[in-house]
Amino acid sequence: MTTKTDFLNGNVACAEGAIAAGCRFFAGYPITPSTEIAERMAARLPKIGGTFVQMEDELGSVAAIIGGSWAGARTMTATSGPGFSLMMENIGYAAMTETPIVIVNVQRGGPSTGQPTKAAQGDMLQCRYGSHGDYSIIALSPSSVQEMFDLTVKAFNLADRFRTPVFLMTDETIGHMREKVNLHSDVEIIPRRELKEGELPCAPDENGVPGFATFGNGHNIHITGLTHGENGYPSTDSAEVHEHLVRRQVRKIEDFRNEITDVDVINPDAELVFISYGAPTRTVRQLMADVPDIYGHLNLRIVWPFPDESLLAFRNAKAFIIPEMNLGQIAKEVRQYTNVPIVIVPKLGGALHTPEELKKAVEVAKTVTKPVTEVCL
């Protein structure tokens, strides 16, 4: 394995991670702040036998990458908030047809056009629940440029293993900042399991995931977004078939959520514990370095499915402090799994939290009694 060290911005590192993971088809639409990913893929893919296409809108982008995935390639697209909202219909289609795709969302201030050049984390609940109906997805959240590279590789492996859309939820700060990054050429690639002869196209194996019937390999299957039986044929009248299908698609990920956990548990005996993901993790790390050994930290690299068992590692926790660049989206999820009081530290407008602001939150957390308290910065 060769490792090239470079000084790149987060978006470019993400594109390089995708290429290292074997992504050979990218369909995208330009949107600030994710355009650098598309531009890097446009420059790199034709030279390595891949294909880049700029589609006419984000709906077309997701449609094209789903089609490309069925033709057998690892595919990716990148967007931000307004484009993400447009993609929801086809994300639901990918979830229903169990198509592995990777979508990078470099979040920016919202709602609507918002602040295109400022960071935010406002799409965290949308990536889990944005499309209609019940389904489950996997979302990762990098907090550094190196993680943009590593987690993109991981995203492709998870997508192929679970046959689901996987989201890389980053933000404008991580996307545009430049840091030293080690670009490994030889990363672990775990490809999708091909459908075997005699197996039904939508019949699950022992992990709940069916084999993948790549187009052109003679499987001759029919793939549809309608509710379908194990042979793939539409079956819109049967309540039993529908319930069985939807529950299996949700369970295939949710049942494994504590197995695919990727978290940092630091200082599990602490009483005041920070829970963070993405850019605010950088501030928490700074605070922990300034004031060592007092606070605990749970850094989530995989945010969805939510790793609830990691919360149990903090046995002495008296308060969970959750800094987010939104009005408390993941805090809602933490609340479901614990009775420990939660202190949310929302910060909008694009700037990262500062260590002083987190210290202010700590002061509030020391005397908190209500289940959820908001710290106004």
Added chain:
Amino acid sequence: MNLEDWYRQDRLPHIYCPGCGNGTVLNCTLRAVQELGFKQEETTFISGIGCSSRASGYTSSDSLHTTHGRALAFATGVKLVKPHQHVLVFTGDGDCSAIGGNHFIHACRRNIDLTVVCINNSIYGMTGGQGSPCTPYGAITTTTPYGMHEQPFDLCKLADAAGANYVARWTSFHVKELTEAIRVGFEVQGLSFIEVMTQCPTSFGSKNKMRLATQMIDMFRENAVLKVKADRDAAAGKSLEPGKFIVGEFVRRHNPPLGVEESK
């Protein structure tokens, strides 16, 4: 492969209404594919949502039944990753020109090597008979109970203007010509757009005094004007009578296509 092998026999008889033109178009398409001698594993059928788009589920090779209007975008992805695949897209008038209008004009502009069969029954059939952008002026539908007050699209002119390499229109009455047009569509590299005017006796016909399939087929036989005749009339100064439409091959050109492997 025999013709019967191209049908997904365990899903027949299909769900279409009595007299629906979709069954005819499916027959013509599969005849064209069989005449060309394609192998099952190198042919893919992709469709959107609607009565027209159910056709992909009745073919026995790999098929992708996608979301409303987006079939061309999915097909772009499949074709660019596997340029050797013969990809045919079934779409409808609403699927293609209403919700899918943007993808339609861009697929034509990009000239991606697909064959698009647009089954134009001038109505939204599956949802019960609402007006579509191709419903003729004055026609009655459930959302235009006082007659359609909007002008319809001429899908062939749209495809031509957007840059498709092959554009043709036939009806579900002209089955031999339609089969030939689809065959040529596969042979021509670049986007081939074949519009098929078909009958929907259940939704369109019943509200517009053509309740039987045979009445609508009669209407196509009367009102379809072959392109050669229309060109002769135009040269003589006569314009097309209202209610009539031109059928035939409109465009065949060789602009550079996308999604075709360059010969090394």
Added chain:
Amino acid sequence: MKLVINDHRCKGCNMCTMVCPYDIFQEGTRPGARGYIIPVLDHPERCTNCRLQKFYGRQLCGMCQTICPDQAISWVDEKPFEPHKVVIEY
């Protein structure tokens, strides 16, 4: 060969009746297996394909089969002692 209409598929639209160049069909009066009134063969001896497919070794005409929306029409070999048989006229 003889033309057979599969009455489990035919939905009585009568397009075959309308397009046959040799007018071999007629609108029927009795329902088929699904309850639709299926057309009957009025002049089967005029069907070009019935008469000459074996002679030419390929399918001829086929307008009815192509236009049939329900894929209900097919041609089969006649059994040895059928009461009505289509023969080639030399």
